[in-house]
Amino acid sequence: MTPSTRGRPLLSDLGPILLFLAVPVACEAQRRPSQFRQPTIPPPTILEYQPQSTLVVPEHEVPRARFPVVDVHGHPPTLDDRETIERVVHEMDRLNIGVMVQARPSSGAELQSQLDAVRAAGYEDRFVFFASLDLSDVGPGSGARIAAQLEADVRAGAVGIGEISKAFGLYHTKRDGSRLPLDDPELDVVWETAGRLGIPVFVHTADPPEFFQPLDYTNERWLELALFERRRYMDRERFPSFEQLMVERDRMIAKHPGTTWILAHMGWHTHDLARLGRIFDEHPNVLAEVGAVLYDLGRQPRFARDFFERYSDRILFGKDSFQPDEYPYYWRVFETADEYFDYYRDYHAFWKLYGMDLPDDVLRAMYWENAARIIPGLPTSALSGV
Numbered sequence: 001m002t003p004s005t006r007g008r009p010l011l012s013d014l015g016p017i018l019l020f021l022a023v024p025v026a027c028e029a030q031r032r033p034s035q036f037r038q039p040t041i042p043p044p045t046i047l048e049y050q051p052q053s054t055l056v057v058p059e060h061e062v063p064r065a066r067f068p069v070v071d072v073h074g075h076p077p078t079l080d081d082r083e084t085i086e087r088v089v090h091e092m093d094r095l096n097i098g099v100m101v102q103a104r105p106s107s108g109a110e111l112q113s114q115l116d117a118v119r120a121a122g123y124e125d126r127f128v129f130f131a132s133l134d135l136s137d138v139g140p141g142s143g144a145r146i147a148a149q150l151e152a153d154v155r156a157g158a159v160g161i162g163e164i165s166k167a168f169g170l171y172h173t174k175r176d177g178s179r180l181p182l183d184d185p186e187l188d189v190v191w192e193t194a195g196r197l198g199i200p201v202f203v204h205t206a207d208p209p210e211f212f213q214p215l216d217y218t219n220e221r222w223l224e225l226a227l228f229e230r231r232r233y234m235d236r237e238r239f240p241s242f243e244q245l246m247v248e249r250d251r252m253i254a255k256h257p258g259t260t261w262i263l264a265h266m267g268w269h270t271h272d273l274a275r276l277g278r279i280f281d282e283h284p285n286v287l288a289e290v291g292a293v294l295y296d297l298g299r300q301p302r303f304a305r306d307f308f309e310r311y312s313d314r315i316l317f318g319k320d321s322f323q324p325d326e327y328p329y330y331w332r333v334f335e336t337a338d339e340y341f342d343y344y345r346d347y348h349a350f351w352k353l354y355g356m357d358l359p360d361d362v363l364r365a366m367y368w369e370n371a372a373r374i375i376p377g378l379p380t381s382a383l384s385g386v
């Protein structure tokens with residue numbers, strides 16, 4: 001201890017002390033493996049260590065969903081030509097996806113060309129379209145302009161808003177240069193318009209909370225964050241905190257009880273389902289979709305099953321990126337009681353998955369019934385035989 005820290009520290013002494021206090025938190029966490037005995041041969045790197053499970057248990061691959069599915073978080077390519085549309089429909093048939101919501105942002109002419117192409121190809125019973133919003137450069141008068149475009153898109157055939165990307169909250173700035181908060185009053189007219197038109201608002205807010213936490217060796221997504229620099233939101237000079245974004249999102253929702261909200265990726269609350277349950281309890285106009293959070297559901301099959309049973313009318317199926325080979329992992333987690341099987345992306349999760357063995361009525365609600373209830377005019381002919 002230096003003499004100055006024994007007595008009352010001078011302000012100029014606090015800098016190094018605070019630095020000293022802040023840094024060891026990360027260092028301490030990074031040293032954590034020392035709780036193990038030191039190996040007598042050099043340990044492998046995180047990339048090299050690939051243990052193969054020796055467990056022999058029943059396995060049930062599920063290439064095709066048990067009931068027809070509405071994928072509310074569809075990101076197929078732009079559906080403006082027959083060849084693309086037929087290729088996507090072929091995959092949907094194989095997987096038992098009856099209807100796909102095109103959640104890739106489009107509005108105006110881009111939306112219209114897809115609506116026309118799908119109709120011309122004779123597949124208007126297989127696709128519906130959500131309209132995107134131009135949330136860049138929001139200033140006085142923007143809300144009315146965005147709402148007017150939304151009304152035009154809905155007249156053209158759009159049946160929802162979305163996907164509103166995580167840029168809303170993380171990147172979009174207002175005309176005055178400040179960050180656009182989710183609950184900015186300028187946008188109230190847009191959410192009210194959605195409520196009046198009876199269309200859902202599909203919104204992706206923030207990203208997994210680990211992306212906002214320090215990148216040390218206790219971070220469950222260390223490898224992913226090390227691989228993808230753009231997923232790091234820990235710099236508070238550049239990005240709001242995860243909690244800040246959640247608070248803004250919840251205020252936005254609370255202001256518009258007459259609007260139906262779909263939280264993409266279960267609101268990034270799958271690591272804490274009770275929190276999502278409180279949001280559902282407080283806001284009967286909120287639903288959530290399961291895209292890209294399977295790694296969390298499949299590691300808590302019993303608690304997640306209870307949650308899905310309790311909130312069976314609030315959960316929608318969605319996949320996010322359109323990679324047909326990945327859908328069967330979802331069917332297997334939802335429909336089987338299989339144990340300790342691989343997930344499709346190793347950098348999302350270091351753990352194995354377990355099946356939730358959901359009852360048929362819960363599966364049907366998630367796969368298509370809830371979507372048919374909240375998306376106006378959702379075609380149901382491809383959902384027959386249920």
Ligand SMILES: [Zn+2]
Nearest residue numbers: 073075163320
């Ligand atoms: Zn998406």
